[in-house]
Amino acid sequence: MMKPVNQAQISFPSYSVNEGFGRAAVAAFLAQLDPTVADLADMRTAVSEAVTNAIVHGYRDKKGTVYISAKIFEDGKAVVRVRDKGCGIPDVKQAMEPLFTTGGEERAGLGFAVMQSFCDSVRVTSTVGRGTSVTLTKHFEPKE
């Protein structure tokens, strides 16, 4: 395993007003990879999905803390992990199916589908009652 050339951690309470802060903070950190506007926009969207899920689903019954770590590697790879200590996901495979939602009328059930299509890989580990960790990996080709 390569060592990251730089890394950052942030955490904040699960208030929905912090969704914008979470994705903006990660995007600001990843800007040092000199990414294209489109690549950075993709990662920003994927982070927004993961952070929103932690707030809306993970901490649906109680407030808690959302943890984000971002690492960048020499070859232009970025790894962003979003964690919550919320309710956890009973069936991760089912949760990741497009259109599956427990969120009711106003949720599309597309968060994981967006993460998967906007990143190179998405890894989810979850334990009911303990929380969920979502790891997003994306390679950034340097701008011309």
Place this chain on the structure above:
Amino acid sequence: MSVQLSYKEGVLTAKLTGEIDHHSAREMREAIDDTAQKLKPYCLRLDFMEVPFMDSSGVGLILGRVRLCNFWRGRVVLCGLSPNLNKMVELAGISSVAAIERRAG
């Protein structure tokens, strides 16, 4: 205000401003629904010209308004989508339930 509403000849236009996420979508939804339910427009036009960012909460916002307008057989039209937003709208397959007006230029 993140939503500016105007009504003309059966068309209700909602000009949305700012990033659309789970946090901001609620206020937008409430503003739109409040007026739409009163006017029952045959066309609800959602203008995304001033929206620099949208995640899947925006998809939920659009699909929810399509469902609402279905009650009186109204339709939803989206306009002003940037390439970023368009990517999200395409992934969600929204073009099967709402018309999409291409951005000029």
